[in-house]
Amino acid sequence: MPLVSFIDNRPNKADYNSSLTLPHRNMPFNMAADSLIPLPKSVNVSLKAPLNIGELPAQKVRRSKRRPYVFNLMVAGDSGLGKSTFINTLFNAPLRENPGAKHLASVQTVDIQPTTYELFEENVTLHLTVVDTPGFGDTLNRDADFNPIAQYIDAQYDKYLKAERSDEKRGNILDSRIHALLYFLPPTGNGLRDLDIEFLSRFCTKVNIIPVIGKGDGLSPEESAMYKKAILKDLARNDIRTYPTHHAEDRDHLAKFEKFIPFSVVGSDDYIVKNGVKVRARVYRWGAVEVENEQHCDFVHLREMLIRTNMQDLIDTTHLVHYSLYRSGKMGGESSSNGRPASVLACDDDMYDNQMQNAKKVAMDEMKMKEEQMRQNFISRVRDKEAELRAREEALNAKRKQMMDEIDAMRRQLEM
Incomplete structure:
Protein backbone atom coordinates (compact mmCIF):
# COMPACT_ATOMS: atom_id res chain seq x y z
CA MET A 1 0.00 0.00 0.00
CA PRO A 2 1.42 3.46 -0.92
CA LEU A 3 2.41 5.90 1.78
CA VAL A 4 -0.24 8.60 2.15
CA SER A 5 -0.01 11.94 3.91
CA PHE A 6 -2.84 14.45 4.28
CA ILE A 7 -2.61 18.16 3.45
CA ASP A 8 -5.48 20.56 4.21
CA ASN A 9 -6.35 22.46 1.03
CA ARG A 10 -9.78 23.97 1.51
CA PRO A 11 -10.46 27.00 -0.75
CA ASN A 12 -11.48 30.49 0.31
CA LYS A 13 -14.76 31.86 -0.97
CA ALA A 14 -12.89 34.95 -2.14
CA ASP A 15 -11.20 32.82 -4.79
CA TYR A 16 -14.50 32.28 -6.63
CA ASN A 17 -14.23 35.36 -8.87
CA SER A 18 -13.70 34.04 -12.40
CA SER A 19 -16.00 34.25 -15.39
CA LEU A 20 -17.15 31.37 -17.60
CA THR A 21 -15.31 30.73 -20.85
CA LEU A 22 -15.31 28.03 -23.51
CA PRO A 23 -12.10 26.10 -24.30
CA HIS A 24 -10.77 24.82 -27.61
CA ARG A 25 -8.20 22.34 -28.96
CA ASN A 26 -4.58 23.33 -29.39
CA MET A 27 -1.25 21.88 -30.42
CA PRO A 28 0.22 18.75 -28.78
CA PHE A 29 1.84 19.46 -25.43
CA ASN A 30 4.94 17.41 -26.07
CA MET A 31 6.07 19.83 -28.77
CA ALA A 32 8.89 21.98 -27.42
CA ALA A 33 8.61 25.75 -27.48
CA ASP A 34 11.74 26.01 -29.66
CA SER A 35 10.01 23.95 -32.36
CA LEU A 36 7.68 26.89 -32.98
CA ILE A 37 10.62 28.62 -34.71
CA PRO A 38 11.60 26.98 -38.03
CA LEU A 39 15.02 25.35 -37.75
CA PRO A 40 17.67 25.76 -40.46
CA LYS A 41 18.37 22.91 -42.85
CA SER A 42 20.42 20.15 -41.28
CA VAL A 43 22.97 17.78 -42.74
CA ASN A 44 22.91 14.07 -41.94
CA VAL A 45 26.16 12.90 -40.35
CA SER A 46 27.23 9.29 -39.76
CA LEU A 47 28.80 8.77 -36.37
CA LYS A 48 32.15 7.01 -36.30
CA ALA A 49 31.75 6.18 -32.60
CA PRO A 50 28.71 5.98 -30.30
CA LEU A 51 27.75 9.14 -28.41
CA ASN A 52 25.07 7.52 -26.23
CA ILE A 53 22.47 10.08 -27.28
CA GLY A 54 19.97 7.27 -26.86
CA GLU A 55 20.25 7.89 -23.11
CA LEU A 56 18.56 11.29 -23.41
CA PRO A 57 15.04 9.89 -22.75
CA ALA A 58 16.33 8.07 -19.68
CA GLN A 59 17.96 11.31 -18.45
CA LYS A 60 14.66 13.12 -18.87
CA VAL A 61 12.84 10.40 -16.93
CA ARG A 62 15.36 10.57 -14.07
CA ARG A 63 15.08 14.34 -13.99
CA SER A 64 11.28 14.26 -13.99
CA LYS A 65 11.27 11.94 -10.96
CA ARG A 66 13.02 14.55 -8.84
CA ARG A 67 9.88 16.70 -8.72
CA PRO A 68 6.48 15.38 -7.69
CA TYR A 69 3.79 14.96 -10.28
CA VAL A 70 0.51 16.80 -9.73
CA PHE A 71 -2.92 15.45 -10.61
CA ASN A 72 -6.21 17.09 -9.61
CA LEU A 73 -9.39 15.05 -9.79
CA MET A 74 -12.92 16.31 -9.18
CA VAL A 75 -15.90 14.03 -8.55
CA ALA A 76 -19.52 15.14 -8.91
CA GLY A 77 -22.91 13.50 -8.92
CA ASP A 78 -25.87 12.69 -6.73
CA SER A 79 -25.34 11.61 -3.15
CA GLY A 80 -25.36 7.89 -2.47
CA LEU A 81 -23.64 6.79 -5.69
CA GLY A 82 -20.47 5.61 -3.90
CA LYS A 83 -18.12 8.41 -4.98
CA SER A 84 -15.99 8.35 -1.81
CA THR A 85 -15.74 4.56 -1.83
CA PHE A 86 -14.82 4.64 -5.49
CA ILE A 87 -11.92 7.07 -4.87
CA ASN A 88 -10.56 4.78 -2.14
CA THR A 89 -10.83 1.84 -4.52
CA LEU A 90 -9.31 3.73 -7.44
CA PHE A 91 -6.09 4.67 -5.63
CA ASN A 92 -6.01 1.59 -3.39
CA ALA A 93 -5.75 3.71 -0.24
CA PRO A 94 -8.17 5.01 2.42
CA LEU A 95 -8.35 8.54 1.01
CA ARG A 96 -11.97 9.52 1.51
CA GLU A 97 -14.16 9.05 4.54
CA ASN A 98 -17.91 8.89 4.13
CA PRO A 99 -19.33 11.42 6.59
CA GLY A 100 -22.86 10.27 5.93
CA ALA A 101 -25.56 11.95 3.91
CA LYS A 102 -26.68 15.35 5.06
CA HIS A 103 -30.33 16.01 5.76
CA LEU A 104 -32.06 17.68 2.81
CA ALA A 105 -33.12 20.66 4.88
CA SER A 106 -29.53 21.32 6.04
CA VAL A 107 -28.10 21.45 2.51
CA GLN A 108 -28.01 25.01 1.19
CA THR A 109 -25.53 24.77 -1.70
CA VAL A 110 -22.75 22.63 -3.11
CA ASP A 111 -19.74 22.44 -0.79
CA ILE A 112 -16.35 22.31 -2.55
CA GLN A 113 -13.98 20.10 -0.53
CA PRO A 114 -10.45 19.67 -1.99
CA THR A 115 -7.98 17.49 -0.12
CA THR A 116 -4.41 16.79 -1.23
CA TYR A 117 -2.62 13.47 -0.68
CA GLU A 118 0.99 12.51 -1.30
CA LEU A 119 1.41 9.06 -2.86
CA PHE A 120 4.75 7.27 -3.23
CA GLU A 121 5.44 4.36 -5.57
CA GLU A 122 8.72 3.21 -7.18
CA ASN A 123 10.54 6.50 -6.47
CA VAL A 124 7.71 8.49 -8.04
CA THR A 125 5.78 11.02 -5.96
CA LEU A 126 2.25 12.02 -6.91
CA HIS A 127 0.49 14.97 -5.30
CA LEU A 128 -3.13 13.94 -5.75
CA THR A 129 -5.88 16.44 -5.02
CA VAL A 130 -9.40 15.05 -4.82
CA VAL A 131 -12.12 17.70 -5.03
CA ASP A 132 -15.44 16.44 -3.73
CA THR A 133 -18.75 18.25 -4.31
CA PRO A 134 -21.15 17.12 -1.57
CA GLY A 135 -24.63 18.55 -1.83
CA PHE A 136 -24.81 18.41 -5.63
CA GLY A 137 -28.33 17.53 -6.75
CA ASP A 138 -29.70 17.43 -3.18
CA THR A 139 -31.57 20.73 -3.29
CA LEU A 140 -34.97 21.32 -4.86
CA ASN A 141 -33.59 24.21 -6.95
CA ARG A 142 -30.66 22.62 -8.73
CA ASP A 143 -29.78 25.57 -10.98
CA ALA A 144 -27.50 26.97 -8.25
CA ASP A 145 -25.59 23.68 -7.97
CA PHE A 146 -23.51 24.48 -11.04
CA ASN A 147 -22.19 27.87 -9.91
CA PRO A 148 -19.81 26.79 -7.09
CA ILE A 149 -18.25 24.12 -9.32
CA ALA A 150 -17.81 26.51 -12.26
CA GLN A 151 -16.40 29.21 -9.97
CA TYR A 152 -13.88 26.80 -8.45
CA ILE A 153 -12.66 25.55 -11.85
CA ASP A 154 -12.30 29.09 -13.20
CA ALA A 155 -10.61 30.24 -9.99
CA GLN A 156 -7.85 27.65 -10.49
CA TYR A 157 -7.38 28.78 -14.10
CA ASP A 158 -7.17 32.38 -12.90
CA LYS A 159 -4.53 31.48 -10.28
CA TYR A 160 -2.42 29.76 -12.92
CA LEU A 161 -2.78 32.72 -15.30
CA LYS A 162 -1.66 35.18 -12.61
CA ALA A 163 1.33 32.96 -11.80
CA GLU A 164 2.31 32.89 -15.49
CA ARG A 165 2.33 36.67 -15.56
CA SER A 166 4.37 36.93 -12.36
CA ASP A 167 8.15 36.96 -12.75
CA GLU A 168 8.53 35.52 -9.25
CA LYS A 169 6.20 32.52 -9.67
CA ARG A 170 6.60 31.73 -13.36
CA GLY A 171 9.44 29.28 -12.78
CA ASN A 172 7.56 27.28 -10.14
CA ILE A 173 3.82 27.42 -10.75
CA LEU A 174 1.59 25.42 -8.44
CA ASP A 175 -0.90 23.68 -10.70
CA SER A 176 -4.30 23.43 -8.99
CA ARG A 177 -6.32 23.21 -12.23
CA ILE A 178 -8.82 20.37 -12.50
CA HIS A 179 -7.36 17.75 -14.85
CA ALA A 180 -10.32 15.37 -14.84
CA LEU A 181 -13.92 15.45 -13.65
CA LEU A 182 -15.69 12.17 -12.97
CA TYR A 183 -19.44 12.70 -13.25
CA PHE A 184 -21.41 9.90 -11.62
CA LEU A 185 -24.69 8.87 -13.22
CA PRO A 186 -27.33 6.94 -11.28
CA PRO A 187 -28.00 3.38 -12.52
CA THR A 188 -31.53 4.18 -13.71
CA GLY A 189 -31.26 2.58 -17.15
CA ASN A 190 -33.39 5.37 -18.70
CA GLY A 191 -30.80 7.59 -20.34
CA LEU A 192 -29.60 11.01 -19.17
CA ARG A 193 -31.78 13.21 -16.99
CA ASP A 194 -32.23 16.93 -17.63
CA LEU A 195 -29.85 17.63 -14.72
CA ASP A 196 -27.18 15.37 -16.27
CA ILE A 197 -27.53 16.94 -19.71
CA GLU A 198 -27.31 20.47 -18.29
CA PHE A 199 -24.23 19.66 -16.20
CA LEU A 200 -22.38 17.79 -18.95
CA SER A 201 -23.19 20.48 -21.53
CA ARG A 202 -21.86 23.25 -19.30
CA PHE A 203 -18.66 21.59 -18.16
CA CYS A 204 -17.57 19.39 -21.07
CA THR A 205 -15.94 22.45 -22.65
CA LYS A 206 -14.31 23.62 -19.40
CA VAL A 207 -12.67 20.41 -18.18
CA ASN A 208 -11.94 16.82 -19.20
CA ILE A 209 -15.22 15.26 -18.12
CA ILE A 210 -15.66 11.48 -17.92
CA PRO A 211 -19.17 10.04 -17.41
CA VAL A 212 -19.31 7.15 -14.96
CA ILE A 213 -22.25 4.94 -14.02
CA GLY A 214 -22.10 4.63 -10.23
CA LYS A 215 -23.06 1.41 -8.48
CA GLY A 216 -23.05 -0.44 -11.77
CA ASP A 217 -23.95 -3.69 -10.01
CA GLY A 218 -27.50 -2.37 -9.79
CA LEU A 219 -27.99 -3.23 -13.47
CA SER A 220 -27.85 -6.57 -15.24
CA PRO A 221 -25.38 -6.89 -18.14
CA GLU A 222 -28.22 -6.50 -20.64
CA GLU A 223 -29.63 -3.45 -18.83
CA SER A 224 -26.14 -1.92 -18.56
CA ALA A 225 -25.54 -2.33 -22.31
CA MET A 226 -28.89 -0.72 -23.18
CA TYR A 227 -28.27 2.09 -20.66
CA LYS A 228 -24.88 2.84 -22.20
CA LYS A 229 -26.40 3.02 -25.70
CA ALA A 230 -29.07 5.43 -24.45
CA ILE A 231 -26.43 7.63 -22.78
CA LEU A 232 -24.28 7.71 -25.92
CA LYS A 233 -27.30 8.74 -28.00
CA ASP A 234 -28.07 11.55 -25.55
CA LEU A 235 -24.44 12.70 -25.60
CA ALA A 236 -24.41 12.82 -29.40
CA ARG A 237 -27.83 14.48 -29.60
CA ASN A 238 -26.75 17.28 -27.26
CA ASP A 239 -23.21 17.62 -28.70
CA ILE A 240 -21.63 16.78 -25.33
CA ARG A 241 -17.90 16.21 -25.76
CA THR A 242 -16.43 13.84 -23.22
CA TYR A 243 -12.93 12.53 -22.61
CA PRO A 244 -11.20 10.66 -24.20
CA THR A 245 -13.34 10.59 -27.36
CA HIS A 246 -13.19 14.31 -28.21
CA HIS A 247 -10.28 15.89 -26.34
CA ALA A 248 -7.51 13.31 -25.89
CA GLU A 249 -4.21 14.12 -27.60
CA ASP A 250 -2.98 10.56 -27.10
CA ARG A 251 -5.15 8.54 -29.52
CA ASP A 252 -3.17 5.29 -29.31
CA HIS A 253 -5.41 3.74 -26.67
CA LEU A 254 -8.66 5.43 -27.74
CA ALA A 255 -10.24 2.40 -29.42
CA LYS A 256 -9.38 0.26 -26.41
CA PHE A 257 -11.37 2.42 -23.97
CA GLU A 258 -14.13 3.85 -26.18
CA LYS A 259 -16.07 0.59 -26.21
CA PHE A 260 -16.52 0.85 -22.41
CA ILE A 261 -17.73 4.48 -22.36
CA PRO A 262 -19.57 5.40 -20.19
CA PHE A 263 -17.73 3.31 -17.61
CA SER A 264 -19.92 1.24 -15.31
CA VAL A 265 -18.06 0.96 -12.00
CA VAL A 266 -18.36 -0.58 -8.56
CA GLY A 267 -16.38 0.49 -5.49
CA SER A 268 -15.78 -1.33 -2.22
CA ASP A 269 -13.66 -1.01 0.90
CA ASP A 270 -14.24 -4.68 1.77
CA TYR A 271 -12.27 -7.74 0.70
CA ILE A 272 -13.08 -11.39 0.17
CA VAL A 273 -10.73 -14.32 -0.30
CA LYS A 274 -10.95 -16.01 -3.69
CA ASN A 275 -8.59 -18.85 -4.59
CA GLY A 276 -6.36 -17.82 -1.69
CA VAL A 277 -6.12 -14.18 -2.87
CA LYS A 278 -7.76 -11.14 -1.26
CA VAL A 279 -9.88 -9.19 -3.78
CA ARG A 280 -12.09 -6.13 -3.38
CA ALA A 281 -15.74 -7.06 -3.65
CA ARG A 282 -19.27 -6.24 -2.61
CA VAL A 283 -20.94 -9.21 -0.94
CA TYR A 284 -24.64 -9.97 -1.36
CA ARG A 285 -26.82 -12.88 -0.34
CA TRP A 286 -26.69 -14.25 -3.89
CA GLY A 287 -22.93 -13.86 -4.29
CA ALA A 288 -20.16 -11.27 -4.64
CA VAL A 289 -19.40 -8.55 -7.19
CA GLU A 290 -15.63 -8.32 -7.69
CA VAL A 291 -14.46 -4.77 -8.30
CA GLU A 292 -11.45 -5.73 -10.43
CA ASN A 293 -13.21 -8.42 -12.46
CA GLU A 294 -13.88 -6.98 -15.91
CA GLN A 295 -16.76 -9.45 -16.30
CA HIS A 296 -18.52 -7.69 -13.41
CA CYS A 297 -17.82 -3.99 -14.15
CA ASP A 298 -15.54 -1.59 -16.06
CA PHE A 299 -13.48 -0.46 -13.06
CA VAL A 300 -10.16 -1.91 -14.27
CA HIS A 301 -10.50 -0.16 -17.63
CA LEU A 302 -11.31 3.23 -16.08
CA ARG A 303 -8.39 2.90 -13.65
CA GLU A 304 -6.01 1.94 -16.47
CA MET A 305 -7.07 4.96 -18.50
CA LEU A 306 -6.90 7.42 -15.59
CA ILE A 307 -3.59 6.29 -14.12
CA ARG A 308 -1.58 3.98 -16.35
CA THR A 309 -2.11 5.33 -19.85
CA ASN A 310 -3.77 8.77 -19.89
CA MET A 311 -2.90 10.63 -16.68
CA GLN A 312 -0.22 12.74 -18.37
CA ASP A 313 -2.50 13.23 -21.38
CA LEU A 314 -5.24 14.55 -19.08
CA ILE A 315 -2.76 17.06 -17.65
CA ASP A 316 -1.54 18.08 -21.12
CA THR A 317 -5.06 18.39 -22.53
CA THR A 318 -6.11 20.56 -19.60
CA HIS A 319 -3.26 22.94 -20.33
CA LEU A 320 -3.53 22.99 -24.12
CA VAL A 321 -7.28 22.73 -24.68
CA HIS A 322 -9.29 24.08 -21.77
CA TYR A 323 -6.83 26.45 -20.09
CA SER A 324 -5.65 27.76 -23.46
CA LEU A 325 -9.09 29.13 -24.36
CA TYR A 326 -9.61 30.47 -20.85
CA ARG A 327 -6.34 32.33 -21.23
CA SER A 328 -7.30 33.59 -24.70
CA GLY A 329 -10.69 34.71 -23.40
CA LYS A 330 -9.06 36.62 -20.56
CA MET A 331 -6.65 38.30 -22.93
CA GLY A 332 -9.48 39.11 -25.31
CA GLY A 333 -11.46 40.66 -22.46
CA GLU A 334 -8.52 42.89 -21.60
CA SER A 335 -8.37 44.28 -25.15
CA SER A 336 -11.28 46.60 -24.43
CA SER A 337 -9.43 48.20 -21.52
CA ASN A 338 -5.98 48.66 -23.03
CA GLY A 339 -7.04 49.36 -26.60
CA ARG A 340 -4.93 46.63 -28.20
CA PRO A 341 -6.45 45.12 -31.35
CA ALA A 342 -7.55 41.49 -31.38
CA SER A 343 -5.02 40.68 -34.11
CA VAL A 344 -2.18 41.67 -31.78
CA LEU A 345 -3.70 39.75 -28.91
CA ALA A 346 -3.81 36.62 -31.01
CA CYS A 347 -0.06 36.83 -31.40
CA ASP A 348 0.32 36.88 -27.62
CA ASP A 349 -0.41 33.17 -27.58
CA ASP A 350 2.90 31.56 -28.44
CA MET A 351 1.06 28.60 -29.96
CA TYR A 352 -1.31 30.55 -32.22
CA ASP A 353 0.78 30.45 -35.40
CA ASN A 354 1.54 26.78 -35.00
CA GLN A 355 -2.12 26.02 -34.36
CA MET A 356 -3.14 27.83 -37.54
CA GLN A 357 -0.48 26.01 -39.55
CA ASN A 358 -1.68 22.69 -38.18
CA ALA A 359 -5.28 23.59 -39.00
CA LYS A 360 -4.32 24.57 -42.56
CA LYS A 361 -2.32 21.38 -42.99
CA VAL A 362 -5.22 19.26 -41.74
CA ALA A 363 -7.62 21.10 -44.07
CA MET A 364 -5.29 20.65 -47.06
CA ASP A 365 -4.82 16.97 -46.28
CA GLU A 366 -8.57 16.48 -46.02
CA MET A 367 -9.09 18.34 -49.31
CA LYS A 368 -6.48 16.22 -51.09
CA MET A 369 -8.03 13.08 -49.65
CA LYS A 370 -11.49 14.11 -50.88
CA GLU A 371 -10.12 15.03 -54.32
CA GLU A 372 -8.41 11.67 -54.60
CA GLN A 373 -11.56 9.91 -53.47
CA MET A 374 -13.65 11.81 -56.03
CA ARG A 375 -11.12 11.01 -58.75
CA GLN A 376 -11.17 7.31 -57.88
CA ASN A 377 -14.98 7.32 -57.82
CA PHE A 378 -15.05 9.03 -61.22
CA ILE A 379 -12.60 6.55 -62.71
CA SER A 380 -14.59 3.67 -61.27
CA ARG A 381 -17.84 4.99 -62.72
CA VAL A 382 -16.23 5.56 -66.13
CA ARG A 383 -14.90 2.01 -66.14
CA ASP A 384 -18.29 0.62 -65.17
CA LYS A 385 -19.95 2.65 -67.93
CA GLU A 386 -17.40 1.51 -70.49
CA ALA A 387 -17.93 -2.10 -69.45
CA ARG A 392 -24.24 -3.75 -75.13
CA GLU A 393 -22.06 -3.48 -78.23
CA GLU A 394 -21.22 -7.19 -78.07
CA ALA A 395 -24.89 -8.02 -77.63
CA LEU A 396 -25.81 -5.88 -80.67
CA ASN A 397 -23.07 -7.50 -82.76
CA ALA A 398 -24.29 -10.94 -81.79
CA LYS A 399 -27.88 -9.95 -82.67
CA ARG A 400 -26.74 -8.51 -86.02
CA LYS A 401 -24.79 -11.66 -86.83
CA GLN A 402 -27.82 -13.79 -85.97
CA MET A 403 -30.07 -11.69 -88.22
CA MET A 404 -27.57 -11.80 -91.12
CA ASP A 405 -27.38 -15.57 -90.79
CA GLU A 406 -31.18 -15.80 -90.94
CA ILE A 407 -31.29 -13.54 -94.02
CA ASP A 408 -28.63 -15.67 -95.78
CA ALA A 409 -30.61 -18.83 -94.98
CA MET A 410 -33.84 -17.30 -96.41
CA ARG A 411 -31.98 -16.16 -99.55
CA ARG A 412 -30.64 -19.62 -100.17
CA GLN A 413 -34.12 -21.11 -99.81
CA LEU A 414 -35.53 -18.63 -102.36
CA GLU A 415 -32.74 -19.38 -104.86
CA MET A 416 -33.56 -23.06 -104.68
Missing part, protein backbone atom coordinates in the same frame (compact mmCIF):
# COMPACT_ATOMS: atom_id res chain seq x y z
CA GLU A 388 -21.70 -1.66 -69.78
CA LEU A 389 -21.40 -0.07 -73.25
CA ARG A 390 -18.98 -2.77 -74.32
CA ALA A 391 -21.42 -5.46 -73.21
